[in-house]
Amino acid sequence: xxxxxxxxxxxxxxxxxxxxxxxxxxxxxxxxxxxxxxxxxxxxxxxxxxxxxxxxxxxxxxxxxxxxxxxxxxxxxxxxxxxxxxxxxxxxxxxxxxxxxxxxxxxxxxx
Numbered sequence: 832x833x834x835x836x837x838x839x840x841x842x843x844x845x846x847x848x849x850x851x852x853x854x855x856x857x858x859x860x861x862x863x864x865x866x867x868x869x870x871x872x873x874x875x876x877x878x879x880x881x882x883x884x885x886x887x888x889x890x891x892x893x894x895x896x897x898x899x900x901x902x903x904x905x906x907x908x909x910x911x912x913x914x915x916x917x918x919x920x921x922x923x924x925x926x927x928x929x930x931x932x933x934x935x936x937x938x939x940x941x942x
C-alpha cells in the first residue's frame with residue numbers, strides 16, 4: 832500500500848523516474864480497488880449511482896496514473912509520449928530501468 836500512496840503523493844510530478852515495482856504495484860492496487868468498488872456497488876444494485884462512483888474514482892486517479900506512467904518511461908530512458916502507443920508502452924513498462932543516471936535523473940534503485 833506504500834507504493835500506491837507514494838504515487839498519489841507525487842500526483843503532479845511528471846519529471847524524474849519511477850521503478851518497475853512502483854509502477855506495477857500502483858497498477859495492482861488500482862485494479863484491486865476498482866474491482867472492489869465495482870463488486871460492492873454491483874451487489875448493492877445501485878445502477879447509475881454505481882457507475883458515477885466508479886467514474887469519480889477513475890477521474891481521481893487519472894492524473895497520478897499518467898504521471899507514474901511518464902516517470903516509468905523516463906526510467907527506461909524514453910520520452911513520456913510513448914504512453915500514447917499501447918504495445919510499445921507495455922514493453923517499456925516491463926523493461927528494466929537504465930542503469931545509472933540518464934537525462935531524466937538518477938536511477939531510483941540507487942545502484
